[in-house]
Amino acid sequence: MTSLIDRFLNYVTFDTQSDPSQGCCPSSKGQMTFAAFLRDELLSLGLHDVVLDDNGYVMATLRSNVDYKVPAIGFVAHMDTAPDASGSNVKPQLVENYQGGDIALGKGEEVLSPIQYPDLHELHGYDIITTDGTTLLGADNKAGIAEIISAVEYLIVNADIPHGDIKIAFTPDEEIGRGADLFNVEKFGAQWAYTIDGGPVGELEYENFNAAAATVTFHGNNVHPGTAKGKMVNSMTFASRFQAEMPSEETPEMTEGYEGFYHLTTAEMSVPKSTLHYILRDFEQEGLERRKAYLKDKVATFNQGSKQKLVTLTVTDNYSNMKEMVEPHPHIIDIAKQAMIACAVKPNIKPIRGGTDGARLSFMGLPCPNIFTGGYNFHGIHEFITVQGMELAVNVIVQIAKDTAIRYR
Numbered sequence: 001m002t003s004l005i006d007r008f009l010n011y012v013t014f015d016t017q018s019d020p021s022q023g024c025c026p027s028s029k030g031q032m033t034f035a036a037f038l039r040d041e042l043l044s045l046g047l048h049d050v051v052l053d054d055n056g057y058v059m060a061t062l063r064s065n066v067d068y069k070v071p072a073i074g075f076v077a078h079m080d081t082a083p084d085a086s087g088s089n090v091k092p093q094l095v096e097n098y099q100g101g102d103i104a105l106g107k108g109e110e111v112l113s114p115i116q117y118p119d120l121h122e123l124h125g126y127d128i129i130t131t132d133g134t135t136l137l138g139a140d141n142k143a144g145i146a147e148i149i150s151a152v153e154y155l156i157v158n159a160d161i162p163h164g165d166i167k168i169a170f171t172p173d174e175e176i177g178r179g180a181d182l183f184n185v186e187k188f189g190a191q192w193a194y195t196i197d198g199g200p201v202g203e204l205e206y207e208n209f210n211a212a213a214a215t216v217t218f219h220g221n222n223v224h225p226g227t228a229k230g231k232m233v234n235s236m237t238f239a240s241r242f243q244a245e246m247p248s249e250e251t252p253e254m255t256e257g258y259e260g261f262y263h264l265t266t267a268e269m270s271v272p273k274s275t276l277h278y279i280l281r282d283f284e285q286e287g288l289e290r291r292k293a294y295l296k297d298k299v300a301t302f303n304q305g306s307k308q309k310l311v312t313l314t315v316t317d318n319y320s321n322m323k324e325m326v327e328p329h330p331h332i333i334d335i336a337k338q339a340m341i342a343c344a345v346k347p348n349i350k351p352i353r354g355g356t357d358g359a360r361l362s363f364m365g366l367p368c369p370n371i372f373t374g375g376y377n378f379h380g381i382h383e384f385i386t387v388q389g390m391e392l393a394v395n396v397i398v399q400i401a402k403d404t405a406i407r408y409r
């Protein structure tokens, strides 16, 4: 058996950074190279229905080994890494039996410090895989892929463990929000699935933000500043006043847990035209609608009394809270929770302050909560993962397969 860790350390050497500037799918060549490698690995393990499609989606089935009907369940992970940090030339380092204190990354110009990341205090005695300080690690989400394949391999080798059809899928371009776009739910053929794309051990998530984006455009008028009196309309003046009047307590840096926010992500400013780009987030659909209405009212107020429109607003919806799609099927969460407990993992059910592919898939007819990988600090050079956490993720996947088969016996 290829060990879990060898598998992971090999996967992170593939550069699979996704590229939002490219319209194609997958958005980068490296993802296709990695997808082909995974397809070959799944074939060599003897899985059925192994397919790599033109868009880089890899799917396969581990066939049921029981003689009664069990719902097919799926496990999903994404192949790409975030554009936020380099994913090329990843050189992971293994720190065995961590005893506390700073971990030097690479030559030591960067360190992983428990002062900055207090989670490390809980990890004494663990084996930790870090970066060399120049790239991200790619545990998000190659750890998920390694864990799913290792779990499937374990089920093949230990054929006495009962399981129904296990469907697995590896998706491209999750980090740029497109992972579910070309996912063929019908072809996948699972009744429900789990993304293995969470953080520390125990994470189990089935609630995420409702998300929208808003663009507010301020229209001004440019005139030579020497003769501008009564003629110039400086759009930047209005844009900065608009932002200053936004609710200052409802921003990402001021909120946590179930609190939503308005977030000014970028702005382009000039005298004739200024544009503010916001993202809106709220766990309640009603709350998201209230936030949209707030912006609409504010724009109307700015336009009051002016003949032509000074300010215009466009709003687009991005993704929705999967809770409403998952909650009607409580067994999906219950099976994951019980599997964790059986593996001596304390389930930590918490809302995702973001979105996952699973949220989109849930609305496409595949309810899909998210389970831990064992990793920390995704998307940056301080990303790390524990070997023990990865092993627990494998155990939980195996246990979910087994418990599902037993539940439907």
Ligand SMILES: [Zn+2]
Pocket: 078, 140, 141, 174, 197
């Ligand atoms: Zn991820």
